[in-house]
Amino acid sequence: MPVDADTASLSIRGARRRRAREGLARHDGSRRSHRLSRTEENPVVVPLTRPLAPAPYTLLPAVPPFMLTSDDVRHGERLPDAHAAPPHPNVSPHLRWEGFPPQTRSFFVNVFDPDAPGPSGWWHWSVADLPVTTTSLARGAGSPDAERLPLGAFHLRGDDGVAGYVGAAPPPGDREHRYVFAVHALDIEHATISPETMPGAAACGATFHTIARALLVATYRR
Template sequence: MAVNLTRPVAPDPYSLLPKVPDFALTSDDITTGKPIPDVHTNTAADRNVSPQLSWSGFPSQTQSFLVSCFDPDAPGPAGWWHWTLMDVPATVTTLEAGAGNPDGSGLPPGAFHLRGDDGVAGYVGAAPPPGDQVHRYFFVVHALDVPSLGLAADTMPGAANTAVLFHTLARAILVGTYRR
């Protein structure tokens, strides 16, 4: 029996959350609504490089940031967490390409990765099933009202991205796409 991978497009998951102010998120590598370059995907051994990200215009009372990448179009009801970066200091407004390496060498002091749905603590790029619909990858930066959420490195990304709701001052979103 063949499996039909075509599904209705999930809503923008962030539109379902309580409204907060927006701020700017840009990238030298990702453009909203455009395909993600292959180097930022998990489709070959020489890939999985997290994209460069920069943000500005967040509230002055911001004490830290949480950065994530989420695919709401992944097969199954819960989407797929590709990256969650915790406790980014408020003084950091740029992550260079490759900052999401699992070894943590590109991270700002005090920041750490959670394990994503692949079980990897670090960035894991786009890799929708071959032949599946176009997937959207939501790169999101939350400006937080606390210096740390106080979560451990073994916290599940879904739990962290729920806890963040109680401390989000503003949110910036950039959405790339990918299909194989």
């Protein structure tokens, strides 16, 4: 079938436009691919250099100390891997306390990392409503099933969202982190909180009823 000159010219121009569009698409795809591959091969590393956070309880009203010890953790020493987050066993350490005031009605226990790279540190474990007759927590008492807690005591959800103990897990390569184990002697038998209370809010509320405090600090880095 014969084709006139105008039709042939239109066909040629249309073919050129299609080839140009295809070429642009290939070029754009290649650029996207190149950008992705460069990002994957050379990820941006955000430096975590920052001032050292103060010891958290120096910022609160001063209260008398009492003694906190552990069969698993030594004050001022490295936290054993058994008490670090997965792939480590992630088991809460044994804790024992004594020398608290006779006016104590209950205990509140928590573990805090003031060196986490955020404005409010990181809460690893909180246990509320421990009766005054309780003077220790067995190794593994931080299990989410709460089977090793005394009757009436309960876990709060930590910053990981877990109602139980979550071990040390500082960013790889970051400086040494401090893990502050604290037992707060309270002048009330039951705290006005629930298992859904945020750990920071619970710690703040406990300050108003703390008559003495025992501390044990361990360190950990990866």
